[in-house]
Amino acid sequence: MxxxxxxxxxxxxxxxxxxxxxxxxxxxxxxxxxxxxxxxxHSSIHKDSFHEAVKNKTTPDKYDCAFCHSPASPNLLALKNGEERPNNRNSEEIDGxxxxxxxxxxxxxxxxxxxxxxxxxxxxxxxxxxxxxxxxxxxxxxxxxxxxxxxxxxxxxxxxxxxxxxxxxxxxxxxxxxxxxxxxxxxxxxxxxxxxxxxxxxxxxxxxTHGFLGIRDEGMVKKAVELKLAQLKDGFRLEIKNKMGHPVILQPMRLKYVEIEVIRNGKIVWKNFDKSPLEDKESTFTITFKNSDNVEVLPPQAKDFLFKNNLSRNKTKVIEYKVQLEPKDKIKATWKSMISRPQLAEELGLSNEYRKIYEGISETLIIK
Ligand code: HEC
Ligand code: HEC
Ligand code: HEC
Ligand code: HEC
Ligand code: HEC
Structure with a gap:
């Protein structure tokens, strides 16, 4: 008693x-x-279903993510060790x-x-x-x-x-x-x-202001990079400059890429990828991980990188594309961002809220 x-x-x-x-x-x-x-x-497991899905898949029995995602919880250590479970009636947790x-x-x-x-x-x-x-x-x-x-x-x-x-x-x-x-x-x-x-x-x-806008705000996504296009003898050159105060990829599950189209007489005659931006490994930024058997895994289980393309702050990446161009062809390059790689969103069963494409700036060049 x-x-x-x-x-x-x-x-x-x-x-x-x-x-x-x-x-x-x-x-x-x-x-x-x-x-x-x-x-x-919205950072806690009770309000972010992407965070919840990754946690359930990788560390179902413990919640050490709480140190950053529900930091006000009074029982951080018990959550970390799995002695206690997240509780959706606890305002310290729900408040993120x-x-x-x-x-x-x-x-x-x-x-x-x-x-x-x-x-x-x-x-x-x-x-x-x-x-x-x-x-x-x-x-x-x-x-x-x-x-x-x-x-x-x-x-x-x-x-x-x-x-x-x-x-x-x-x-x-x-x-x-x-x-x-x-x-x-x-x-x-x-x-x-x-x-x-x-x-x-x-x-x-x-x-x-306290909105802490980031990848979910198109106004911010438009400020992420600067794009430049230039004509070459046998194609064109794309320059991507990171204007943010940090690398392009922070959270590794993001997908950020440049979509490039060559338009001739109103029709698209060439694209830098067909179905997935990952076909163009140079202009697509994301990070994936593997275990010791070379199988792709989520971050908590990672033993090494599987694919990593990132760009540090103030750095510029130059990519040359060999394409047969004709005078008056229009080249259009557009920066795009996604909260989750589409395949991962599919595997985790995420709602449409996590599958949107946020459009950044566009740059065009008319071939002489
Ligand atoms: C106690 C931990 C913590 C602190 C301190 C913190 N953040 Fe965050 N921040 C997070 C977490 C966790 C998320 C992701 C929430 C989610 O997506 O579930 C986040 C998200 C963000 C985002 C939005 C990302 C998006 O998805 O749009 C921005 C921008 C950001 N933080 C900037 C800042 C800045 C600037 C500061 C300093 C003033 C700061 N944060 C302090 C934990 C923190
Ligand atoms: C050291 C602090 C920290 C820890 C620990 C942490 N995270 Fe995060 N997490 C963040 C920050 C900061 C962001 C926002 C990053 C950004 O937007 O680029 C974030 C964002 C995320 C996102 C993207 C959510 C969204 O909707 O945009 C997922 C998913 C995620 N974390 C999963 C996890 C999981 C699962 C764990 C535990 C296994 C975990 N995190 C542990 C700091 C942390
Ligand atoms: C991610 C961390 C973070 C969170 C969450 C946060 N703040 Fe702040 N807040 C800051 C920082 C950093 C500053 C200082 C900003 C500056 O000086 O430019 C600040 C400044 C302030 C100020 C002073 C205003 C000013 O112009 O400097 C007040 C008042 C305030 N916060 C109240 C709140 C309230 C109320 C909430 C919740 C509704 C909140 N904050 C949530 C980080 C945070
Ligand atoms: C009863 C009114 C009241 C409540 C409730 C209140 N505050 Fe304040 N807060 C104030 C006043 C008054 C100031 C000073 C404002 C000024 O000087 O312009 C202030 C200033 C602040 C500052 C700026 C401190 C500094 O030194 O720059 C922060 C941060 C802050 N409050 C956070 C919070 C948070 C977080 C909460 C909720 C947990 C909260 N306040 C609830 C009245 C309140
Ligand atoms: C020069 C402006 C600038 C500075 C400085 C800056 N950021 Fe950002 N940040 C941005 C822009 C613009 C975006 C939105 C575009 C994007 O997410 O790709 C962003 C996005 C983010 C995101 C979300 C990224 C994602 O992929 O979800 C987080 C988290 C973040 N910033 C945190 C920080 C922190 C922490 C600092 C300080 C170390 C910081 N930022 C400094 C401009 C800046």
Whole structure:
């Protein structure tokens, strides 16, 4: 009986201290509206069926993905070891990368397999870290500025890199050649007119947006690369320049590619692939893995790469195509992105939401 009461006290204490994302809306309505549409709010196994399908297929009995996908869960270690299962009634889990969690990270430790977030909650009124100059008083939390919210280090606890248990690199936001991190906030949290709080006592005129747009936003996909075409004696040349602050491929299951068509008298007379973009290995970016029997596997089981085509930040790739061209032929190159490779989406039974093609910029050239 005494043991039961003891547990009851601990659990009610944990539940009482977590402030769910919804509770922030009372004073931060605009930021809340942006946040609930973002993938940070949809990162948990309860809201992202792609994540859920990969987890069920690769690690059905444990959930170590929680460290980044449901980081506010109070039982991270038990989830990791498989002693406890994800619970869809637990608001810390359902909230995914929540407001409360992100704003309490006060340090990010570098580590080999993946970095670790340090989180300073001691009980009582929480302290939230960010960058506002002279923040106004709030009775719900204390405010404190922290330099990791200026130099983008706060993102690196989850986005820096990940190696699986066989030390195969699954993702890396830093480029191999350039170890310094880029300014994530300037591209992913652009400032907008408005106020960070509903009652704007400090008279602020702008705030940092919280939509964290990425591959699911065509406006962002249009900013990913620059394409250039040039005529050659026996064909044409394509240049792909990565304009993002990181490699083209972060999450390895993505498919990003250039579709090229040669149009003559209104008809397509040549394409760089027939059915699948993977037929053109040069202009298609993705990463696949294999086990020790050379069979394709998902990242957690990987022993080595099967196929890897990536492009570091600020790097340009030049590809030459030998094609018989005629004067007035039109060459059209278009950047396209998919959340999952189509074959993988098929195998995992993903819904249409995960099978869309997001269109980036196009470049055309008329042959002289
Ligand atoms: C070190 C942190 C970290 C861990 C651990 C982690 N992930 Fe992720 N995961 C991320 C980040 C960051 C993204 C977003 C990357 C991007 O969009 O390029 C992501 C995205 C994904 C996506 C794409 C989801 C979508 O809808 O776009 C899938 C699927 C996924 N992770 C599966 C898993 C699985 C399964 C596990 C556990 C076996 C796992 N992840 C563990 C950080 C992590
Ligand atoms: C009762 C109102 C209220 C609630 C509820 C509230 N806040 Fe705030 N918050 C404020 C006020 C007031 C400020 C200061 C705004 C200013 O100076 O313009 C603030 C500022 C902040 C800042 C900026 C801190 C800094 O130093 O730059 C963050 C981050 C923040 N709140 C996060 C949250 C989160 C996360 C939640 C939900 C768990 C939340 N707030 C709930 C009133 C509130
Ligand atoms: C606690 C871990 C964590 C932190 C800290 C974090 N992220 Fe994320 N982020 C994730 C996960 C996990 C996903 C993928 C969610 C999914 O797709 O299921 C994600 C998704 C994203 C996406 C959207 C990808 C898409 O699919 O469109 C962007 C952009 C992003 N994060 C940028 C950032 C930036 C910039 C920061 C720093 C301010 C940051 N994140 C901090 C874990 C984190
Ligand atoms: C110069 C602008 C720029 C900077 C700096 C930048 N990004 Fe991005 N990022 C983009 C654009 C544009 C996209 C959307 C296109 C795409 O996903 O291919 C994107 C996509 C992403 C995605 C989703 C990728 C996917 O395949 O789902 C994540 C996650 C992300 N960025 C995280 C970060 C982090 C973390 C940092 C800081 C280390 C950062 N970004 C710095 C421009 C930038
Ligand atoms: C992925 C991490 C992350 C999540 C999730 C997140 N924030 Fe933030 N937030 C930041 C960062 C980083 C900044 C600093 C941006 C800057 O200074 O450019 C910030 C800034 C703020 C500010 C100060 C406004 C400003 O212009 O600097 C407030 C208030 C705030 N966040 C509230 C919230 C609330 C409320 C939620 C949930 C509804 C939330 N945040 C979710 C990372 C996050």
């Amino acid at each position: 005494r043991v039961l009461i003891f547990y009851f006290l601990i659990f009610s204490f944990i539940d009482a201290k977590y402030l769910d994302s919804k509770s922030c809306a009372e004073c931060h309505q605009d930021i809340y509206n942006e946040h609930i549409k973002s993938m940070h709010h 990368v929540s407001c409360f969690y992100c704003h309490q990270i006060n340090k990010v430790f570098e580590s080999k397999h993946q970095n670790i977030n340090f989180y300073g909650y001691q009980g009582g009124k929480p302290t939230f870290f960010a960058n506002l100059s002279e923040p106004d008083f709030s009775d719900k939390h204390a405010n404190q500025s922290n330099e990791i919210f200026q130099n983008s280090r706060v993102c690196m606890g989850c986005h820096s890199h990940k190696y699986n248990s066989s030390l195969v690199e699954i993702c890396n936001t830093k480029s191999a050649l350039d170890e310094t991190i880029s300014d994530c906030l300037s591209c992913h949290m652009p400032k907008t007119a408005g106020s960070p709080v509903n009652v704007n006592k400090k008279g602020r005129s702008e705030y940092a």
